[in-house]
Amino acid sequence: MKVRKAMFAGSWYPDSAAACEREIAAFIKKAREPAADDKRLVGGIVPHAGWYFSGSIACNVIHRLRQEPLPDVIVIFGMHLHPASPRYLMTEGSWETPFGDLPIATELARELSKRFKFNIETSDHFNRDNTIELQLPFIRYFFKNAAIVPIGVPPAIASLEVAGAVVEIAAGLGLRLKILGSTDLTHYGQNYGFSPKGVGASAVDWVRNENDRRIIDAMIAMDPEGVIREALESQNACCAGAAAAAIAAAKSLGATAAETVAYASSYDKSPGDSFVGYAGVVF
Secondary structure, three states: OOEEOOOOEOOOEOOOHHHHHHHHHHHHHHOOOOOOOOOOOOEEEEOOOOHHHHHHHHHHHHHHOOOOOOOOEEEEEEOOOOOOOOOEEEOOOEEOOOOOOEEEOHHHHHHHHHHOOOEEEOOOOOOOOHHHHOOHHHHHHHOOOOEEEEEEOOOOOHHHHHHHHHHHHHHHHOOOEEEEEEOOOOEEEHHHOEOOOOOOHHHHHHHHHHHHHHHHHHHHOOOHHHHHHHHHHHOOOOOHHHHHHHHHHHHHOOOOOOEEEEEEEHHHOOOOOOEEEEEEEEO
């Protein structure tokens, strides 16, 4: 089985199992306790900055999904794409993590590729993109027997059809699914060419309480079309297609409500005029 090498281990997150496990333990210890443990969760939305900035949020979303029955496959939507971008899919092989390689759910991925046009990624030819890889150590740690289907989807309504189809195909194959969508929120400041509210405390407040709040509200409302529309209009999600697809897939799996796990921004750890928002949501 060919292995796709991890590109961000040792920089965006630790490259050893022991170091990853120490960080995961710290993330869980500091997490806010969920309001209720009896909810059946089918998926979530996670941020994808380096673990120093947003690893705690991503870790605790994925940890919350660890309920019986455990999934056979975790479908991960991600990638930095624009509305006219192609879709991307890995259909075979595995992906390296510090805890061991994560296999691709080949039968599910190949069936999906028969229905939609994708640019197929392989262990040798792929986009260097952090959105999916940053989640993989958490998945391998919490779901040791699960396979993955990594999918890059643009912020376009057609991406919601892909989300529905992957749930339908998995059901036909008798596979239990969990769903993840990977996106960060507003990228604010000179570093990102987006600073409509200037600099300083008022800009930080606007991002947190207005711009990011609007797209989080759309996520909590489980409105995938609204997530795409809001992101394109307000620049408050870098991977809105992934978030919207995760919502659509979660709804297809029977989810009817969503909950915010946490919100933060890079400003909290590294104050400055350029910063990024992060949110964790479960369905």
